[in-house]
Amino acid sequence: MKRSSEIADTVVGTSSARNRDIASNRKIASNIDSLADSVASTNDAQAVNDSPGKIEAAKIASAEKYGDKLPLQRLEAMRKLAYERGWVRVKMQSSQDSDLFAQSDMKIGADVFVPSPGQEVGSGARASWRDPKPLSVMLRATVKERGWGSQLDVASVATRWPQLVGETVAANCVVESFDHDGVLILRARTVSWETQMRALAATLDQRLAQELGEGVVKEIIINGPHVRSWKHGRLSVKGRGPRDTYD
Structure with missing residues (x-):
């Protein structure tokens, strides 16, 4: 138990x-x-x-x-590319594409010049965003911001034509029109000059590209002299064409 x-x-x-x-x-x-x-x-x-x-x-x-400078720089690069290649006729407004806005915009900060009593506060000898800008810089900035570049290119071709092609060529072949699409229309004084200018069209295109920039002049059309019409009636005989008689 x-x-x-x-x-x-x-x-x-x-x-x-x-x-x-x-x-x-x-x-x-x-x-x-x-x-x-x-x-x-x-x-x-x-x-x-x-x-x-x-x-x-x-x-x-x-x-x-x-x-946010980096995205703006990339956006401005694409805007410039579109304007230079003719994707847009008038350049879009921007505040980053000219020498005026490319200058230093650093505002007065903590490291600003400390004046002695009685002096005004300023940026000293350093560059400041408030400094006066040259008139040429202001005009270039205005032209770029307003999209006036193509208009100025058109005007410069007509005004600088003797400097671009020479006095002899300018005396016998003048600029008749130059539109915003980049089409340059020339008028030769005689038929022989028309033929010669057609032969020199490639050289003229290279010369204009060097002076004005690539893509400003996209097409060159060379016309002969203005001629009288001797056609009277529907059954008139076709003539031999223009001659150098008509200057």
Whole structure:
């Protein structure tokens, strides 16, 4: 009987110890899971808080440093390309494509010249955005901003024609018209000069490209002299064509 009670006590003690071990293991596993969840949530919160914060800080620093200059420079480069290749007739307005606006626009900051008592505050000997600009720079900026470049090119061809082709050619072949599409129409004084100018059309095109820029003159049309019409009536005989008699 004593032996049976001892066995029962041993079994009960073993079961109790096993239950305590199981409870302890469950508690340890629960603590580990809680710790893992805490670490994961901390990392997620840090990633959410740090990464966007660093990205936003970098964006703010870049905007403060460059003032969105890089996208504007790329946009202005495409505008210039479109204007130079004739994709647009009138240049779109911009504030970045002339010498006037390309100059330093740095405003007075913390490192400005500190005057002594009685002196005015200014930028000193350094260049400032408030400095007066030369009239030539102002005019070039206005021409570019208003899109007057093509009109000036048209006018310069007519006014500089003797300098572009020489006095002899200019005396026998004049500019009749030059439109905004880049079509230059010339009028030769005689038929022989018309033939000679047609033979020199390629050389003339290269000369105009050197003086005015590539793409300003896109087509050259050379016409002969104005002639009288000797055709009277529907059944008149066709003549031999114009002669050098008509200058």
